[in-house]
Amino acid sequence: MPATPPPRHVALLGGGFSTDRDGLLDDWVLERARSGRPKVCFLATASGDAPAYVELFRTAFASRSGCETSVLPLFQRDLDDDALRARLLAQDVVYVGGGNTANLLAVWRVHGVDRLLREAYDRGTLLCGISAGANCWAEGSHTDSFGPLTFLPDGLGLLPGSVCPHYDSEPGRRPSYRAAVADGSLPAGWAVEDGAGALFTDGALTEAVSRVPGAGVYRVEPDGRGGSVERALAARLLTA
Template structure:
């Protein structure tokens, strides 16, 4: 009998696009299933902004990995090649931008199904902002302008996700209102600087790159409001960069 793959995903409140220290990216790579992983960046949520992909490649040259970028707005791979490419990755890292547009484009190209297949095969899925929202059943988003709820995601992570919980005005109150009303299920509020690892849908590790940052569990309180619980975390003190 073969080894059953472990299904894991990570929510990031930072990384190469926002931080200079590389701590969260190094933490993600430390959970890859190989010592020299294949890491693919998917910048769909930004409309495949060229500078975003270039910044990823520049940052990940410092690590012992094989990095690549998957564009979909100028797609070159046919269905078979796209499937083979994504299933060959050890880590798939999704960038920020518009969550609703991201999901729509993925579904047009069948990428949503391929990511679920990669997840089932043991590829570590991760991302920041929209790239964190997409894995859950629902999310808190500004995809439509004002902050609102989006009860639509890949559903690999039970519940909902809210990014930028501490850094964008209105996030905290709006997300808690959505959970309180039932518009979104109970979920995870991610402050900037946090990394949260889920294994088989369960939270197994929380780290931060600053002492002030937290991951919160937000749930309905049964009285028309919510409870908000800060979860224990480990502070990332020094780079773990490999060469």
């Protein structure tokens, strides 16, 4: 009989090493990796592989003795196609940083990273990220990739629906995302406040967490009357 496929996981992060000092959301992700000593690869594509961002990742994860880290640059790529595939498929966690969602998707597609990430996902690699690194996994997202906040009906489509990061922290995020869902510019989806995290297994939400009281995850859907409705999901408070 054919082998049972592994569960497929995506985690949307409203924080992590780039914004938080406590490391709670990053530890939560690592605990959900398929390996007790996970291999974690950071993709900073959305920031143009910003050296300071990469160094921040290296510094934050250097103290985590329970994982093995690497960084995959694409703006100065040093791997051929076979090595690139081998690198990504060897990972237990692929962690994607923030920046410009539209540029991220374009660069990934040029290098074939979009296809490789889908293959890694199907093989059980946990995919996660913050901001653009959360947006990219869905069918569409709410973004400032083009300047003003707007909708982007584009993504890898591994997570059904749409995603909105920074739901509570950036002016205009909440009403703009709700309007896009209301008029059908974006499909129903998930809004993540800073400090919260959401884990999806095979496309379904299986856990919501928060590193600070009050930070949450919301389901946003059309209300059938030209508007939208949001529903707060119960989130478990993470502790050190």
